[in-house]
Amino acid sequence: MTLYDDKTIQLLESKANLIRRHVIKMTFAAQSGHPGGSLSYADILSALYFQVMDHRPEDPLWEDRDRLVLSKGHAAPAYYAALAESGYIPMDDLINLRKLGSHLQGHPCRQKTPGVEMSTGSLGQGLSVANGMALAAKLDRRPSRIFCLCGDGEMGEGQNWEAAMLGSHYKLDNVTAFIDRNMMQIDGPTENVMSLEPLADKWRAFGWNVLEINGHDMRQILDACDKTSKVKGKPSMIIAHTVKGKGVSFMEGAVAFHGKAPNPDEYRVALKELGESI
Amino acid sequence: MKWIYTSQRKEYANALIELGKTRTDVVVLDADLSSSTRTAEFAKNFPERFFNCGIAEQNMMGTAAGLAASGKVVFASTFAVFATGRCWDQIRQSIAYPNLDVKIVATHAGITVGGDGASHQALEDIGLMRSLPNMTVIVPADGIEAYKAVNAVVNHNGPCYVRLGRADVPMLTSVDAKFEIGKATVLREGDDITLVGCGQMVAACMDAAEELHKRGVEAEVINMSTIKPFDEDTLLHSVKKTSAVVTAEEHSVTTGLGSAVAAVLGEKLPSPMKMIGTPDCFGESGESEELMRRYGLTSERVALAAEEVIRRKK
Structure with a gap:
């Protein structure tokens, strides 16, 4: 197992913090968007874009790149922030999220934004797309790893389970998917709206290598990605236990901030809590 | 008129096999109907480039999108009723919106499916597909046009829907006639x-x-x-x-x-x-x-x- 020094961990944590600040600023400027589910996977994004994934922001279509499909497309603000921090898009563009004429659509658009691998938004479709990319990589004998970020609520979509079958049937060991297990969906706790548990057992039963981690612990995220890179013959699912709205006290575990922007007072408090004075 | 009847599906299979030889970027998907759609004939010749997705059309379209986003030209086939209605949102979100090179070649379209009845008779598929931006919709008149359509869509940028029937149809056009997408x-x-x-x-x-x-x-x-x-x-x-x-x-x-x-x-x-x-x-x-x-x-x-x-x- 790779041992990560404290400096690397601190750098990735600070990038995650930057992503969270961007999310607050972007959704405040847009006065819409989805802060809750963006904050919950900021640490995973940071680990992927600044450590795990082999990619070239200056050459977004480099064939051998690792790819990320954001199945939970509504969590676009954090995604765009990671793309900007990586250098795919200008930092100044972030503030134009959801504005007319901006390339930063409410949900990711492959045609408009460099670095976006697939247009998403209608839930439950990303894993199928990741499988297709993984098949293509195997056909071309490319080393690309395909990552997919799913929400927990979207596990209600049957297509995920179709994709689960295909992934194990074709032994797509170049796929590593995450479920951002923040326990919340729009109408309330996932287990009240539509029970998902036992979620890990379900994925194991479908033939996947399953890991469960704390999705806010940088070392655990990195270790999990290392482990899944060595698995042969089956795809991997990392169930990342997270807190919706992580990093902003009044957004943590609050369903209300699934798809609601902060007001001016909340905006100031949120940024202060994230270590930025305005 | 006394017509000679031929199979559009047979011509689809012929065209696919020929493409398989010259176009290494062509990949074919099916949803457990490969013997009926005749993609099984491609599968026999190019097993490494054929993926049966099982009875899961939504996943098939998403998988097709991922392959296409990685540079493949993907043919996805099943019966017209399942190829359009069953997975319309997947086609809309993952194929048409990102304008990807997925060629949906559907067979068993229309009333001539026969005995299977209403559940299997696609009478809405043209409407479903032509309402999607970026989508090209082709309805070949006969087997010869089916063959030409397959060869045309493989070189056409973006998603296409090609509608074929189950029953043999009158041979209407000549092999020499020009076929061009968008030209009547x-x-x-x-x-x-x-x-x-x-x-x-x-x-x-x-x-x-x-x-x-x-x-x-x-x-x-x-x-x-x-x-x-x-x-x-x-x-x-x-x-x-x-x-x-x-x-x-x-x-x-x-x-x-x-x-x-x-x-x-x-x-x-x-x-x-x-x-x-x-x-x-x-x-x-x-x-x-x-x-x-x-x-x-x-x-x-x-x-x-x-x-x-x-x-x-x-």
């Missing part, structure tokens, strides 16, 4: 009425024109093998001359070829018109030919409609 062809010239058909109803239009000729009416017949992008020029050029139109399709008139023709003429050249196709209804079980007669998809009905429309001309 005038198969017979005439001054009194324009008959616009797609799929196997083009042959019915040709038979109707022959019958009308005996009654002293000269019909122009247009094969509208591409429904989208729609060849307005060929239609308007003809209707300016004839001032009367009958459309014919093995599909619901509410969203298919007839609707597309009506939309163009309504805005640019209002003319007496009648649409032959299925009305706003589901199909039922029966033999293919019985069903075609029951739903009025015959050359006799096209000819009757033509005479009625001609009487409405000013």
Whole structure:
């Protein structure tokens, strides 16, 4: 197992913090968007874009790149922030999220934004797309790893389970998917709206290598990605236990901030809590 | 007319196998119907580039999108009713919106599916596909055009829908005839009425024109093998001359070829018109030919409609 020094961990944590600040600023400027589910996977994004994934922001279509499909497309603000921090898009563009004429659509658009691998938004479709990319990589004998970020609520979509079958049937060991297990969906706790548990057992039963981690612990995220890179013959699912709205006290575990922007007072408090004075 | 009947599906398989040899970027997907759609023949020749997705059309379309996003040209096949309605949102979100090179070649379209009945008779698929931005919609008139359509879509940038039937259809076009996406062809010239058909109803239009000729009416017949992008020029050029139109399709008139023709003429050249196709209804079980007669998809009905429309001309 790779041992990560404290400096690397601190750098990735600070990038995650930057992503969270961007999310607050972007959704405040847009006065819409989805802060809750963006904050919950900021640490995973940071680990992927600044450590795990082999990619070239200056050459977004480099064939051998690792790819990320954001199945939970509504969590676009954090995604765009990671793309900007990586250098795919200008930092100044972030503030134009959801504005007319901006390339930063409410949900990711492959045609408009460099670095976006697939247009998403209608839930439950990303894993199928990741499988297709993984098949293509195997056909071309490319080393690309395909990552997919799913929400927990979207596990209600049957297509995920179709994709689960295909992934194990074709032994797509170049796929590593995450479920951002923040326990919340729009109408309330996932287990009240539509029970998902036992979620890990379900994925194991479908033939996947399953890991469960704390999705806010940088070392655990990195270790999990290392482990899944060595698995042969089956795809991997990392169930990342997270807190919706992580990093902003009044957004943590609050369903209300699934798809609601902060007001001016909340905006100031949120940024202060994230270590930025305005 | 005495027609020779051939299989569109067989020509699809022939075209795919030839493409498999020359185009290493071609990948084929199916959803447990490969022996019926005939993609099994590609699978036999190129097993490493064929993926059966099982009975899971939504996942098949998403997988196709991922392959296409990685540079593959993907053919995805199943029955028309499942290839369009069952996974319409997946086609919309993951294929049409990102404008990816997925070629949906659907077989068993229309009422001629026969005994399987309404659940399996796609009479809405043209409408479902032509309502999607970026989507090209092709309805080959015969086996020869099916072969040419497959070879055309593989070089066409973006998503395409190609609609094929189950039953053998009259061989209408010649091997030498030019096939171009977005271009209709005038198969017979005439001054009194324009008959616009797609799929196997083009042959019915040709038979109707022959019958009308005996009654002293000269019909122009247009094969509208591409429904989208729609060849307005060929239609308007003809209707300016004839001032009367009958459309014919093995599909619901509410969203298919007839609707597309009506939309163009309504805005640019209002003319007496009648649409032959299925009305706003589901199909039922029966033999293919019985069903075609029951739903009025015959050359006799096209000819009757033509005479009625001609009487409405000013």
